[in-house]
Amino acid sequence: MKTFDIDVIARKTAEKSVLQAQGNMALTLTAPSVVEIHGQAQDVVKYIRQGKDLLIYMKDGSVIRCNGYFVEDAQSHAHSELVFNDNNQLTHISFDDVAEGTDLSATPLVAHSTPIDSVEPFMAQEGVLSDLPWGWIAGAAVGGGALGALLSSGGGHSKTKVIDNTQPVEKATPTFTVTDNQGDKQGLVATQSTIDDNTPTFSGTGEPGATIQIKDGEGNTIASTMVDSKGTWTVNLPTQTDGAHSWSVTQIDGSASTSAGSIDVTIVTAKAQLVVNTIAGDNQLNADEHQADVTISGLSQQLAEGTPVTVSINGKNYTASVDSSGQWSVVMPAEDAKALADGSWTVTVTATDSTGNHITQT
Incomplete structure (x- = not known):
């Protein structure tokens, strides 16, 4: 990904912050500013508005987020402006008006490119800025990750103040x-x-x-x-x-x-299954079988060895475990078999697979 140099110049005070980033970058505008990106406007894929923020998606896959870009000054109604500087030409980017939307909604913006000679028209025109060297504002950079502020004082004198901001800034831990x-x-x-x-x-x-x-x-x-x-x-x-x-x-x-x-x-996305084998060879208990222990068995798929299997009939539960071949088996004691009245009875077999899904077979 490209390395971007970005100048953020406050429109009211001309205080200038020089930022540098490789890949994604987020900057926060505390007042209407000129955001000057040292690069070409043609490198942008799209512009998105999210709440008060502007997101600039570049062709190399990186995103520059300008937090507070669409916030207006309460008195002057000035807002932030976007300028690209390719060292040969300044290009001003403006957008069609669009509703703000919610903080999370992403609204594509229609952008318009206009060549300009200077960012001077975007700056406050009071005496405090009347003698500013606009070439510096348009193109100069402060190296070493420092913060440069160009301030004009009374009597037509100006000065440059450099504030060290090379110390790490505390970021939210993800x-x-x-x-x-x-x-x-x-x-x-x-x-x-x-x-x-x-x-x-x-x-x-x-x-x-x-x-x-x-x-x-x-x-x-x-x-x-x-x-x-x-x-x-x-x-x-x-x-x-x-x-x-x-x-x-x-x-x-x-x-x-x-x-x-x-x-x-x-x-594990494969669905587990239970199969109940035919009971007593024909799913019927004859007179002799009705007086003896009854084996109820079956097979399983996608159930781990040792998975508990519960067999329920006539209000009673019998528990087995899936063996290494996926089989399971329980014995209904003779006294429980004798308690089954003539007629049809439902055998219900249940288990829970490794992902917590409940498997049932009757």
């Missing part, structure tokens, strides 16, 4: 949870769990505007999303294969990368 949305057992997933949802939902918190990446055990990014303005995020994984998986979550904010941790799960 968190995440995983949710299974399939089958009988749904909800939050603990590590080492077995689930039947092959597109589980990851959600959590993080630094607004940062990118969240979900990686597989080989370090490949399999899903990504952006933390919204409220500091929350959510994303579903693409369809995953059955078997063991290890997923990790990382927050990318500019050049900073912060791990949120990892989780190990096993996915």
Whole structure:
């Protein structure tokens, strides 16, 4: 991904912040400003409005988020402006008016490009800025990650003040949870769990505007999303294969990368089944069989060895376990068989698979 130099110039005071980022970047505008991106407007794929924020999607896959871009000054009604500077030409980007929408709704913007000679028309025109060197505002940069402020004082004198901001800025530590949305057992997933949802939902918190990446055990990014303005995020994984998986979550904010941790799960989407063998050879108890122990047995599919199986008949339950070949068997004692009156009786067999789904067969 490209490295972007971005100048943020407050329209009222001309205070200038110089930012640099590779990949995704989020900047917060505390007042209407000129956001000057050192690059070409042609490198943009699309512009999105989300609440008061502007999201700029670049061709290299990175996203520049300008928090508070659409906030207007209460007195002057001035708002932020976007300018691209390719070192040969300044290009002003304006947008058609669009309703604000909710904080989470994403609205595509229609953009218009206009060549300009200077950002001077966007700046406050009071005496405090009357003698500013506009070439500096349009193109100069302050190196080393410092903050440069160009302020004009009375009497036509101006000065440049450099404020060190090279110390690390505290960022929100990312968190995440995983949710299974399939089958009988749904909800939050603990590590080492077995689930039947092959597109589980990851959600959590993080630094607004940062990118969240979900990686597989080989370090490949399999899903990504952006933390919204409220500091929350959510994303579903693409369809995953059955078997063991290890997923990790990382927050990318500019050049900073912060791990949120990892989780190990096993996915099983194959449906478990129970089969009841024919009882007493013909599903009928003759006079002799009615006086003796009765074996009730069957087979299972996709049930682990040792899985409990419950057989219910005439209000009584008998418990067995699935063996290594998937078979199970219980014995109904003779006294219980004798208690069965003439007529039809229903045998119900139940079990719970490794993902928490309840299996029933009659």
